[in-house]
Amino acid sequence: MTVATSATTPARPVDRRPPALGGFSAAVLGIEIRRVLRNRRTLMFTLIMPAVFFLLFGLPQRGQELPNGQPVTAWIMISLAVYAAMVATTSAGAAVATERALGWSRQLRLTPLRPAAYVATKVVTAMVLGLLGVLVEFAVGAAAGVRIPADVWLVAGLAAWLGSLVFAAFGLFVGYLAPAENVMQFMGPVLAILAMFGGLFVPLELLPHAFQQIAKFTPVYGVGQLARAPLTGAGLDWVALGNLAGWTAVFGLGAARLFRRDTTRV
Secondary structure, three states: OOOOOOOOOOOOOOOOOOOHHHHOOHHHHHHHHHHHHOOHHHHHHHHHHHHHHHHHHHHHHOOOEOOOOOEHHHHHHHHHHHHHHHHHHHHHHHOHHHHHHHOHHHHHOOOOOOHHHHHHHHHHHHHHHHHHHHHHHHHHHHHOOOOOOHHHHHHHHHHHHHHOHHHHHHHHHHHHHOOHHHHHHHHHHHHHHHHHHOOOOOOHHHOOHHHHHHHOOOHHHHHHHHHHHHHHOOOOOHHHHHHHHHHHHHHHHHHHHHHHHHHOOO
């Protein structure tokens, strides 16, 4: 009597290597960007409202000039481009509060996606939305008759966009700090107040001396001054640059600490 033996195929070992770039991918980034662009409320406050502000407050200043001969409407346009970028990046970063409340961030911990890649995706998404805010504001300004040298368009736009990184960090910081049901109600008035006292809505020269000194310590001051410098010819403002770098570090480190605390929860 013969006994038949059957060979068993050994199970393949599970590949437990971490994903490339910690799981950061163009596909996930694209999903995040499309999700943000489908939010009508976000688009209203980041793309439409600053453009309407320019039409309401910028066009009446048409024909007036700065001391260096550049149009006042360009000063207003650049300031509102900074405002559009700061609102866009802050709102995109603060979206993590909603995801935390829905349990989505906890679900992501069960995937190979690394925390750093998750934060990087949020930051890049915020910066994409911020870039759209700047481009829309500049397009409205150009259509309304703003005429400035090409290098001013480029450098001012880059400064307004890249400087808004501080508000992407600010959005993440608030998103990990505030509850989801209150974050957006909290952010709107705060950003408007910061823009007012940071010199985006009203030139600092028109404010009392005490307010001018306070403005230098607000997170809006640095990016606003640097973005308008190509237009006014003021040159590189080291105080503004230090302001921007300092607040970016404060909000970035604060967001990182809150993120680590959040990911340690079961």
